[in-house]
Amino acid sequence: xxxxxxxALGSTARGRLSLAFRTVFLAFxxxxxxxxxxxxxxxxxxDSIILGFPFKGATTSxxxxxxxxxxxxxxxxxxxxxxxxxxPVSLLLGLTSAIALTxxxxxxxxxxxxxxxxxxxxxWLVIGVGSLLFFSATDIPLxxxxxxxxxxxxxxxxATALLSAQLYRLEPHLHEAALDLGATEREALRLVVLPLxxxxxxxxxxxxxSWSFNNFIVSFFTAGFENTFPIWVFSTxxxxxxxxxxxAISTLVSVVQVIVVVGAWQALRRVMDRRGQDIREIVIGS
Amino acid sequence: MxxxxxxxxxxxxxxxxxxxxxxxxxxxGSFSAFIYLAGPVGVLLLFFAGPLGxxxxxxxxxxxxxxxxxxxxxxxxxxxxxxxxxTALNTLVIAVxxxxxxxxxxxxxxxxxxxxxxxxxxxxxxxxxxxxELNPLIRIYAWRTVLGRNGLVNTVLTQLRLIDQPxxxxxFTKFAVVVVLTASWLPYAVxxxxxxxxTIDRRVLEAARDLGAxxxxxxxxxxxxxxxxxxxxxxxxxxxxxxxxFAAPALVGGxxxxxxxxxTEDLFLGRGEWGIGSALTFVLLAASGLVVWFSYKLTDLSRxxxxx
Amino acid sequence: MTESPYALELRNxxxxxxxxxxxxxxxxxVPQGEFFSLLGPSGCGKTTTLRMIAGFEEPTEGxxxxxxxxxNDIPPFRRNTNLVFQSYALFxxxxxxxxxxxxxxxxRISERDVHKRVMEALETVRMHEYVDRLPRSLSGGQRQRxxxxxxxVNRPAVLLLDEPLGALDLKLRKEMQLELKRIQREVxxxxxxxxxxxxxxxxxxxxxxxxxxGRIEQVGSPEEVYHRPATRFVAEFIGEANLLDGTVEAxxxxxxxxxxVAGDTVTTVASCAGAPCEVGDRVSxxxxxxxLHLHRDRPNGVPAMPxxxxxxxxxxxxxxxxxxGPDRRRLxxxxxxxxxxxxxxxxxxxxxxxxEWVHAVVE
Numbered sequence: 029x030x031x032x033x034x035x036a037l038g039s040t041a042r043g044r045l046s047l048a049f050r051t052v053f054l055a056f057x058x059x060x061x062x063x064x065x066x067x068x069x070x071x072x073x074x075d076s077i078i079l080g081f082p083f084k085g086a087t088t089s090x091x092x093x094x095x096x097x098x099x100x101x102x103x104x105x106x107x108x109x110x111x112x113x114x115x116p117v118s119l120l121l122g123l124t125s126a127i128a129l130t131x132x133x134x135x136x137x138x139x140x141x142x143x144x145x146x147x148x149x150x151x152w153l154v155i156g157v158g159s160l161l162f163f164s165a166t167d168i169p170l171x172x173x174x175x176x177x178x179x180x181x182x183x184x185x186x187a188t189a190l191l192s193a194q195l196y197r198l199e200p201h202l203h204e205a206a207l208d209l210g211a212t213e214r215e216a217l218r219l220v221v222l223p224l225x226x227x228x229x230x231x232x233x234x235x236x237x238s239w240s241f242n243n244f245i246v247s248f249f250t251a252g253f254e255n256t257f258p259i260w261v262f263s264t265x266x267x268x269x270x271x272x273x274x275x276a277i278s279t280l281v282s283v284v285q286v287i288v289v290v291g292a293w294q295a296l297r298r299v300m301d302r303r304g305q306d307i308r309e310i311v312i313g314s
Numbered sequence: 315m316x317x318x319x320x321x322x323x324x325x326x327x328x329x330x331x332x333x334x335x336x337x338x339x340x341x342x343g344s345f346s347a348f349i350y351l352a353g354p355v356g357v358l359l360l361f362f363a364g365p366l367g368x369x370x371x372x373x374x375x376x377x378x379x380x381x382x383x384x385x386x387x388x389x390x391x392x393x394x395x396x397x398x399x400x401t402a403l404n405t406l407v408i409a410v411x412x413x414x415x416x417x418x419x420x421x422x423x424x425x426x427x428x429x430x431x432x433x434x435x436x437x438x439x440x441x442x443x444x445x446x447e448l449n450p451l452i453r454i455y456a457w458r459t460v461l462g463r464n465g466l467v468n469t470v471l472t473q474l475r476l477i478d479q480p481x482x483x484x485x486f487t488k489f490a491v492v493v494v495l496t497a498s499w500l501p502y503a504v505x506x507x508x509x510x511x512x513t514i515d516r517r518v519l520e521a522a523r524d525l526g527a528x529x530x531x532x533x534x535x536x537x538x539x540x541x542x543x544x545x546x547x548x549x550x551x552x553x554x555x556x557x558x559x560f561a562a563p564a565l566v567g568g569x570x571x572x573x574x575x576x577x578t579e580d581l582f583l584g585r586g587e588w589g590i591g592s593a594l595t596f597v598l599l600a601a602s603g604l605v606v607w608f609s610y611k612l613t614d615l616s617r618x619x620x621x622x
Numbered sequence: 623m624t625e626s627p628y629a630l631e632l633r634n635x636x637x638x639x640x641x642x643x644x645x646x647x648x649x650x651x652v653p654q655g656e657f658f659s660l661l662g663p664s665g666c667g668k669t670t671t672l673r674m675i676a677g678f679e680e681p682t683e684g685x686x687x688x689x690x691x692x693x694n695d696i697p698p699f700r701r702n703t704n705l706v707f708q709s710y711a712l713f714x715x716x717x718x719x720x721x722x723x724x725x726x727x728x729x730r731i732s733e734r735d736v737h738k739r740v741m742e743a744l745e746t747v748r749m750h751e752y753v754d755r756l757p758r759s760l761s762g763g764q765r766q767r768x769x770x771x772x773x774x775v776n777r778p779a780v781l782l783l784d785e786p787l788g789a790l791d792l793k794l795r796k797e798m799q800l801e802l803k804r805i806q807r808e809v810x811x812x813x814x815x816x817x818x819x820x821x822x823x824x825x826x827x828x829x830x831x832x833x834x835x836g837r838i839e840q841v842g843s844p845e846e847v848y849h850r851p852a853t854r855f856v857a858e859f860i861g862e863a864n865l866l867d868g869t870v871e872a873x874x875x876x877x878x879x880x881x882x883v884a885g886d887t888v889t890t891v892a893s894c895a896g897a898p899c900e901v902g903d904r905v906s907x908x909x910x911x912x913x914l915h916l917h918r919d920r921p922n923g924v925p926a927m928p929x930x931x932x933x934x935x936x937x938x939x940x941x942x943x944x945x946x947g948p949d950r951r952r953l954x955x956x957x958x959x960x961x962x963x964x965x966x967x968x969x970x971x972x973x974x975x976x977x978e979w980v981h982a983v984v985e
Contacts, residue, residue, distance in 0.1 A: 064456035080464020128350035151558030158365025
């Protein structure tokens with residue numbers, strides 16, 4: 029009796045210890061991922077030009093200053109415009125390539141699959157620098173177009189990867205079942221395959237939009253005189269006097285991003301739950 | 315044509331989605347594929363292969379403000395100048411340290427997510443994904459609030475009277491770059507490992523425990539072999555962006571945390587030395603390729619070793 | 623075009639995948655309205671055959687006729703065949719109604735007729751109360767019924783079923799076997815049913831084909847295939863069989879009357895499958911366990927073989943004896959008249975059979 033209970037006690041004690049260890053570890057990871065940004069948000073209200081303790085009292089003056097800075101809004105607008113064009117284009121290219129690479133047998137399929145995946149393993153810096161040289165050699169003026177094109181080159185293979193993974197996961201006979209029931213290739217695609225890809229398309233859209241909106245290094249080389257938001261942040265960080273303003277706008281942008289992304293994930297999750305699909309598959313895919 | 319092989323076994327003979335079928339000749343399959351692929355492949359040929367090609371071309375030409383475009387290998391010779399070699403080594407040290415730190419954190423994290431957190435699995439996974447949707451520049455820059463002279467660490471340590479002077483090696487050093495790179499790429503390191511672990515049947519782990527295997531044996535003989543591919547994927551996915559990272563050294567690296575990307579940027583945008591810049595970029599590309607190849611061999615070997 | 627009595631005809635059809643020959647020159651004729659099974663172990667080519675009929679694979683050689691019409695080149699969506707997949711392949715984003723209506727809607731008929739036909743089909747499979755459910759919320763058996771309705775609603779000339787009961791548990795499977803038979807009789811469509819389960823095939827089929835290594839070993843009614851297996855493979859694959867290898871000693875009208883088995887001479891007046899037997903042929907004698915009887919003493923007037931009881935297993939309505947004969951050969955005996963007290967393990971017994979129940983297979 030006593031032995032039994034002491035063993036039980038021992039195992040719960042060990043259980044509690046490992047639970048505590050896990051909690052601390054997860055808290056640590058949480059801090060690594062979000063801690064700095066949260067602290068930055070707090071300091072964006074600090075009435076001091078120095079980024080650091082002690083806290084000198086709350087002020088919203090940095091936000092007011094940020095609101096009055098036209099360059100911020102111009103750069104945000106540029107980033108939004110680029111992402112808003114890059115996203116649909118990348119999804120379209122990603123979708124067509126994923127369908128072709130998973131659904132057809134043809135010569136060179138292996139080679140083309142590798143080619144489409146290649147931009148994912150080439151450093152972005154290399155693509156940025158190469159694009160700069162390419163555009164200047166071909167006399168294509170740097171600007172919105174060149175930013176967008178260089179983003180698409182990296183973003184659509186991402187969409188291809190996500191979408192082909194989902195196409196491979198789909199019940200393999202669904203497409204055949206549609207054909208068997210009298211649907212043409214096109215109808216099978218429109219009525220069966222595409223509707224089942226919608227959640228993945230949505231996830232890809234969130235992913236590609238965020239990536240394009242946030243990208244710094246590729247835009248940096250291909251932007252010319254355009255300022256995207258990340259470029260504006262990067263160049264403003266060199267001016268100590270403007271740092272509090274960067275803190276304020278960064279906080280604001282991050283808050284909006286969190287709201288939008290969390291909202292989109294929630295909506296997506298609800299749709300997928302109803303269909304019995306698992307959102308984890310899509311996260312893994314990304 | 316290797317993909318056209320279909321096993322004759324009764325149930326294995328259904329390839330995923332796309333099969334040619336009766337009445338649909340192979341040539342028509344190729345034709346449809348061509349229609350679908352014309353756009354994507356066209357874009358890549360022009361705006362991806364084009365830039366890489368030009369980069370390759372320029373690395374063998376005299377390309378600078380004074381250069382005349384004649385053929386040369388001097389760019390590669392110049393790329394071996396001591397200052398570049400030093401930066402390259404610096405880059406390698408930073409990348410390897412970050413990589414090790416990443417795996418040390420990501421591996422147990424992936425394990426917890428896959429097997430131990432229960433109903434928190436999806437929220438935590440989405441939190442991981444969410445952190446990656448934030449602006450990387452802001453995430454990097456925000457580390458100044460933690461590591462800076464008046465940052466969290468220095469303030470806490472001073473308050474606790476563990477130090478009199480703020481530590482000055484926390485920021486604008488290699489240390490800072492390693493910390494920041496690790497934090498930035500953590501989501502990318504965890505996801506492939508998590509995906510690999512998800513393929514392990516929980517019952518296999520329980521069976522191993524049941525057969526009396528300790529956690530180390532379970533890990534070595536069950537978990538690791540089954541996650542070796544995820545390990546490889548993580549290294550490939552994370553090492554390449556780390557070795558070519560520009561923002562982290564620029565924002566928190568100072569002079570001791572300089573990496574190859576900063577030098578490349580300076581060569582292209584600052585000094586107009588396109589030839590040497592191109593050559594250095596190709597060295598970077600070769601280094602990434604080498605790492606991919608090496609880690610591939612390594613996982614292959616480890617798999618062989620554990621399967622014996 | 624003349625009306626063909628056959629819903630389906632295969633003439634010397636082969637399918638190669640690279641160097642692998644999945645189906646090797648098979649001939650088959652299935653009349654309208656028949657429940658026909660393709661039976662064989664996995665890898666025997668039955669699913670490939672089915673996929674060729676459905677149009678998902680093109681025969682490498684030979685001709686495929688559907689309702690008398692050559693159909694090698696007709697794509698699946700223009701074929702008058704429908705396939706019930708082993709995994710059901712129900713569209714997860716569509717309700718039961720939408721799933722079943724998928725086929726009729728492709729046929730461009732009025733939505734009212736679609737509704738009528740869908741409800742009819744759902745009533746046939748007794749799923750008309752589930753029209754608005756998503757496949758995810760249905761049980762395995764219910765999904766199975768919906769998959770069936772989705773196929774029969776199109777009134778195909780041939781309905782193909784690829785191991786449709788494989789995913790169900792035993793009890794449900796038995797139930798669905800009878801249901802499938804009922805539905806087939808009701809709709810009168812020709813069913814071609816692929817399975818590796820011989821009992822399933824025997825229960826439902828009017829006729830069946832036993833396949834092995836890409837070839838058809840035998841076509842016939844369940845009784846024919848059971849009682850007169852054409853090959854040793856069929857004898858072993860269908861039901862339980864004791865096989866005695868021997869050499870023909872005497873022949874009468876192509877059937878062996880005496881066969882020497884390991885030195886003993888066995889008298890048979892049995893049938894012989896395949897080519898007529900000749901003296902000296904190597905044959906296998908097929909003895910079904912239920913045709914064997916146990917005796918304490920040597921019986922008179924019937925062929926018999928001495929042996930020793932190894933095991934006596936109570937199986938409810940009958941008892942299964944495992945008998946070890948001379949040269950350690952084992953025989954399985956199902957005797958409804960014997961009891962366990964009569965023959966316990968270790969006892970010496972005689973096993974007898976009626977000559978007319980013995981069937982010989984030339985090797």
